[in-house]
Amino acid sequence: MGIDPKTIMAPVAAAARPIANTLSDTWQAVIGDRVAAWRIANAAKLQEKLNAELKRRGLELKAGLIPERYAFDWFEEATKQDEPEIQELFARLLANTATGDPDSADRRHLEIVSRLVPLDAKVMNLFYNGDVAKYDLAKDGEIIEITIEEWKLYRTLKEQHGEKAWQSVEHLLALGVLDKRTFISPDAVARVFGNYQTDTSSGVIFPSYGGGDELEVTVEIVSTFTGLSLRKALLA
Numbered sequence: 001m002g003i004d005p006k007t008i009m010a011p012v013a014a015a016a017r018p019i020a021n022t023l024s025d026t027w028q029a030v031i032g033d034r035v036a037a038w039r040i041a042n043a044a045k046l047q048e049k050l051n052a053e054l055k056r057r058g059l060e061l062k063a064g065l066i067p068e069r070y071a072f073d074w075f076e077e078a079t080k081q082d083e084p085e086i087q088e089l090f091a092r093l094l095a096n097t098a099t100g101d102p103d104s105a106d107r108r109h110l111e112i113v114s115r116l117v118p119l120d121a122k123v124m125n126l127f128y129n130g131d132v133a134k135y136d137l138a139k140d141g142e143i144i145e146i147t148i149e150e151w152k153l154y155r156t157l158k159e160q161h162g163e164k165a166w167q168s169v170e171h172l173l174a175l176g177v178l179d180k181r182t183f184i185s186p187d188a189v190a191r192v193f194g195n196y197q198t199d200t201s202s203g204v205i206f207p208s209y210g211g212g213d214e215l216e217v218t219v220e221i222v223s224t225f226t227g228l229s230l231r232k233a234l235l236a
Contacts, residue, residue, distance in 0.1 A: 090110075178227060179221070
């Protein structure tokens with residue numbers, strides 16, 4: 001005779017139902033209404049920031065240019081934000097999307113911005129606004145790449161925002177907004193191997209690289225395709 005799973009699960013489900021209902025009622029009482037009110041308050045603040053952004057730039061919100069999927073995702077993520085700096089970024093994304101800008105309409109940017117904290121936004125802006133990093137441009141003036149040596153960025157961030165700012169660099173690296181590149185100077189390699197010597201006096205070959213030269217390793221923080229696209233999406 002086979003075992004009927006229903007005969008086993010039914011008593012368990014019946015026993016769990018009162019507990020589940022109690023938990024549901026408890027959490028609804030504790031956070032349900034508060035979450036709804038919090039998101040409505042955030043939506044009101046976002047509306048103010050969006051109106052101010054549109055007015056400042058002389059733009060008109062053209063809802064027809066905003067894809068429905070994007071609008072839904074934007075509202076879902078934006079209303080979870082209560083920090084003015086991040087709300088400002090969401091308002092700018094929607095304003096730019098309403099102009100038909102393809103970079104702003106990239107839904108992947110919504111997820112990235114939703115995971116930023118205000119210090120992340122400041123660090124991202126400092127890197128991508130061109131004040132400290134070096135721009136490589138195409139013939140048409142389009143930015144190909146932005147680079148800065150790691151130690152220079154660390155020093156600048158420490159001076160302006162304290163050591164905690166480097167945590168934002170690590171977060172932006174994890175999000176794909178920044179990347180890290182390490183390379184060895186070709187001139188240093190040539191000097192080192194130019195001083196290559198061997199000692200065979202003992203019958204065994206011992207290589208040496210006299211002259212005290214060392215390989216010069218450079219670490220750079222560089223832009224990514226995602227970061228450059230997000231930069232354009234947030235241009236005011």
